[in-house]
Amino acid sequence: MFxxxxxxxxxxxxxxxxxxxxxxxxxxxxxxxxVWALRFICITLLLTPLRKVxxxxxxxxxxxxxxxxxxxxxxxxxxxxxxxxxxxGLVDYPGGYFSAATMRKLAASVADDVVKRPYITVxxxxxxxxxxxxxxxxxxxxxxxxxxxWALLHRxxxxxxIAAVVHYWWLxxxxxxxxxxxxxIVAILLAARVWFSVRRSAPRSASGHGRQSxxx
Amino acid sequence: MLIKKPADIRSSEITPKTVYQxxxxxxxxxxxVTGAAVSVGVLAKGAAVLHAVQPAAHGRKLPNVKPNPTYSxxxxxxxxxxxxxxxxxxxxxxxxxxxxPAELARNFKxxxxxVDVSGECAKKGxxxxxxxxxxxxxxxxxxxHRCVEAWSMVIPWDGIPLANFIKRMEPTSKAHFVKFTTANxxxxxxxxxxxxxxxxxxxxxxxxxxxxxxTILVVGLYGEAVPNxxxxxIRLVVPWKYGFKHVKSxxxxxxxxxxxxxxxxxxxxxxxxxxxxxxxxxDHPRWSQATERRIGEFFKRKTLMxxxxxxxxxxxxxxxxxxxxx
Numbered sequence: 001m002f003x004x005x006x007x008x009x010x011x012x013x014x015x016x017x018x019x020x021x022x023x024x025x026x027x028x029x030x031x032x033x034x035v036w037a038l039r040f041i042c043i044t045l046l047l048t049p050l051r052k053v054x055x056x057x058x059x060x061x062x063x064x065x066x067x068x069x070x071x072x073x074x075x076x077x078x079x080x081x082x083x084x085x086x087x088x089g090l091v092d093y094p095g096g097y098f099s100a101a102t103m104r105k106l107a108a109s110v111a112d113d114v115v116k117r118p119y120i121t122v123x124x125x126x127x128x129x130x131x132x133x134x135x136x137x138x139x140x141x142x143x144x145x146x147x148x149x150w151a152l153l154h155r156x157x158x159x160x161x162i163a164a165v166v167h168y169w170w171l172x173x174x175x176x177x178x179x180x181x182x183x184x185i186v187a188i189l190l191a192a193r194v195w196f197s198v199r200r201s202a203p204r205s206a207s208g209h210g211r212q213s214x215x216x
Numbered sequence: 217m218l219i220k221k222p223a224d225i226r227s228s229e230i231t232p233k234t235v236y237q238x239x240x241x242x243x244x245x246x247x248x249v250t251g252a253a254v255s256v257g258v259l260a261k262g263a264a265v266l267h268a269v270q271p272a273a274h275g276r277k278l279p280n281v282k283p284n285p286t287y288s289x290x291x292x293x294x295x296x297x298x299x300x301x302x303x304x305x306x307x308x309x310x311x312x313x314x315x316x317p318a319e320l321a322r323n324f325k326x327x328x329x330x331v332d333v334s335g336e337c338a339k340k341g342x343x344x345x346x347x348x349x350x351x352x353x354x355x356x357x358x359x360x361h362r363c364v365e366a367w368s369m370v371i372p373w374d375g376i377p378l379a380n381f382i383k384r385m386e387p388t389s390k391a392h393f394v395k396f397t398t399a400n401x402x403x404x405x406x407x408x409x410x411x412x413x414x415x416x417x418x419x420x421x422x423x424x425x426x427x428x429x430x431t432i433l434v435v436g437l438y439g440e441a442v443p444n445x446x447x448x449x450i451r452l453v454v455p456w457k458y459g460f461k462h463v464k465s466x467x468x469x470x471x472x473x474x475x476x477x478x479x480x481x482x483x484x485x486x487x488x489x490x491x492x493x494x495x496x497x498x499d500h501p502r503w504s505q506a507t508e509r510r511i512g513e514f515f516k517r518k519t520l521m522x523x524x525x526x527x528x529x530x531x532x533x534x535x536x537x538x539x540x541x542x
Contacts, residue, residue, distance in 0.1 A: 022315055023304035023511050024367060089507045089516040119502060171502070173365070174483060175312045175412040 001062060005069045008036045009076065030080040035178075037077050038164050040070035042185050045161060049192040064137055067157070071134040074127050074164075086110050119170035126163035129156045158193075161186045270318065272302040272443035278436045281354045281374050287430060288358035288372075290524075293510075295358060296369040298438055300511050305445045306363065307464055308413055309398065309405040316407075317445035324404050324444040326465070331450065335395075335471035338386035345435065345449055352376040356439070357432060357453075362494045362523045364458040368508045373453050374436025379427045387423070391471035394426040395419075396452055396463040413479055419463035420476035420490065421454065424532055430455055430525060433466075456525040458492040489542040493533065494523035498542045 015021040016029040044066040051057060086109045094101040114124045133154055135141070142150045165186050169179040303318045310317035310324075330342040354374050362368045382394070400416035402408045408415050425431060434453045435442055442448050447464025454461050460480050480488035487501050496506045496519040507516040522529050533541075 023300040024314075024509070026514070027367075027509075084514075088509070088514050089504075091507060091516065091518055117502060174308070175410065177410075177412075 001065060005040070005065070009033065009073065012036075026080070026084045030077060030084055033073055033080060034077040034168075037070055037073035038168065038182055040066055040073055041157070041161050041164055042182070042189065044070055044157065045186070045189040049189060049196070052196055068134060068137060071130045074130055078124075078127050082106070082110055086113065119167055122163045122170065123167035126160045126167055129160045129163070133157060133160075158190060161190070270303070271299040272318065272445060274298075274440060275443065276441040278354055278374055278439055278441060281356050281436065281439050284355040284357055288356070290358050290360055290370050293360070293370050294512075295372055296511055301369060301371055301437060302443050302445055304369075304511060306365075306459065307407075307445055307447070308410075309407045309415075309417065309465075310445065311407050312410070312412060320406050321444035321448075324448065326444070326449040329449045329467070331466060332468045333385055333470075334468070336388040336391035336473065337471045338388070339384065348381060348433070348450070349376065349435065352380060354436060355432075357430075357455075359430075359453060359455040360520075360523050361453075361455070361459060361462075362508060362519065364460055364488065364492070364500065364505075366500075366503060366505060366508050366519075367511055368517070368519075369511050372438055373432065373434045374439060374442075375432035375434035375453065377429055378431045378433050378452070379429065381433060382426060385469075385471070387471045390473045392423055393472050393475055394421050394423065395468075395470040395472050395476040396421075396466050397468035397470075398463055399465045399467040414482055417463060417479050418476060419452070419461055419478045420472075421461075422475075422532075425454065428529065428532070430528060456494055456522040456529045458494060460488065461492050491533075491536075491538075491541045493529075493538065493542075494519065494521070495538055495542065496521060498539055 012021065012029055012032050016025040019025060021032075022028040044063060047060070047063045047066065051060060087106050090102065090105055090109060092105075093099070094105065096102065113120050115121070133156055136145065136150065136153060145153070165179060165183045168182060169176060172179055304314045305317040306314060307317040307321065310320040329345055331344075331348065332342050334340050354376060356372055356374050358370060358372045360368060361371050378394075396419045398417035399405070400408065421431070432453050434447070434451050435449060437443060437446055442451065447462075450466050451464040452462050452466065461478075475490060478488075478490055480492075481490055494505075499505050505519055508519045509516050520526070
């Protein structure tokens with residue numbers, strides 16, 4: 001699983017390096033890595049409903065790994081954007097390419113873009129929401145926070161998923177077919193959670209004594 | 217020292233051994249199947265990419281192409297390669313991805329191509345390529361090409377001034393605009409099956425823009441017949457305007473009184489206008505137009521007003537608010 005999850009990044013990096021990823025390899029690389037981030041977000045969101053439907057606990061071991069891969073691809077996507085779109089677009093590099101002044105200018109350029117361009121804003125929100133999830137993904141953090149609090153915090157992934165789809169939708173020039181597909185997938189995965197929670201609470205309120213249920 | 221409290225009941229006592237062993241096998245199998253599926257998907261996509269980025273094969277040489285240095289002033293900027301120009305195309309009739317036209321337009325047949333000329337002119341009728349090129353010298357013009365998506369190339373086009381053709385059609389005094397239409401051949405253009413744009417693709421120029429000496433009807437690239445993915449057999453090039461004005465595979469030219477509604481303006485009027493002059497000071501609502509990436513370069517360049525052709529074209533827009541008429 002680990003190797004398979006890493007394969008797109010390795011493959012795309014090699015393609016970009018070999019100059020075979022279109023005539024504008026770096027932009028294609030940035031876009032494809034971004035789509036992979038969204039795919040891994042979807043895979044992560046799929047695992048819990050899959051466990052509930054199949055009643056097998058076979059998917060949980062992968063959930064953390066898939067979530068961390070989503071974060072890995074999102075980070076790669078963000079870093080590529082910062083270097084390719086912001087750094088390469090500074091035009092002037094005061095005091096040299098790696099000077100403190102250039103780095104300050106780069107930070108200002110990223111901040112400007114995040115504030116000014118709505119699709120960048122939502123993309124950035126999607127990324128930032130993943131940071132606490134990645135930090136608290138260890139077993140130690142689950143224990144420290146307590147399962148309930150931890151699970152609540154990790155619902156931030158729903159926000160990430162929605163923001164990521166909006167980000168994709170808003171950047172497309174004309175053909176929104178692909179963003180629509182991801183919007184549908186995310187909508188189904190979130191609806192499944194609503195459905196499970198309604199189904200779980202329904203018999204409790206009807207009969208007065210609830211079934212034992214496992215938080216998830 | 218941390219002493220782990222033993223579990224009250226061992227999990228092996230709850231779940232029958234055969235069941236959890238089967239589960240473990242299932243986990244392993246599911247993992248492998250998923251991994252294999254992802255790998256196959258990546259490889260298939262990769263193979264598709266490799267297949268699609270094949271540049272156009274070198275084709276028919278155009279006879280007697282004469283370089284025109286007067287209109288090829290790109291300040292020594294390096295020309296983009298044949299490969300770059302023929303594998304990175306926005307041509308939605310042949311797919312929305314930039315590598316798709318190279319693949320999907322490969323078998324596009326343009327034999328017997330006719331351009332239908334109509335509207336406010338004396339010489340209405342259907343013209344073949346030979347008719348259009350009769351008595352003309354095909355000139356090589358090395359132009360900057362700036363896409364509205366903020367990338368650019370330097371391209372050696374071969375063509376004739378549009379003005380020469382227009383004069384021969386004898387437009388009337390009512391001809392204030394020229395409207396161009398791309399072929400709408402559903403049998404040959406798979407992209408038309410998608411309703412991503414309102415087909416057929418329509419573009420237009422004001423008469424003075426159409427008559428400007430920089431505006432050319434292109435039939436060639438690097439001295440060869442223009443490849444299918446770049447708009448064979450005949451396309452428009454207006455170097456001071458964004459690429460979407462450069463309508464490809466033209467089969468209809470109309471002289472009209474009123475400003476035509478061009479396809480991208482119809483699609484998103486807040487993002488794309490009729491004029492579409494390259495302008496670093498007027499941003500696209502979603503991205504900056506101040507800089508551009510020249511295909512093949514890492515560091516972006518400053519975008520030039522009117523794509524660097526300001527001293528030749530700016531006077532046409534002296535009375536126009538370019539912020540409103542983007």
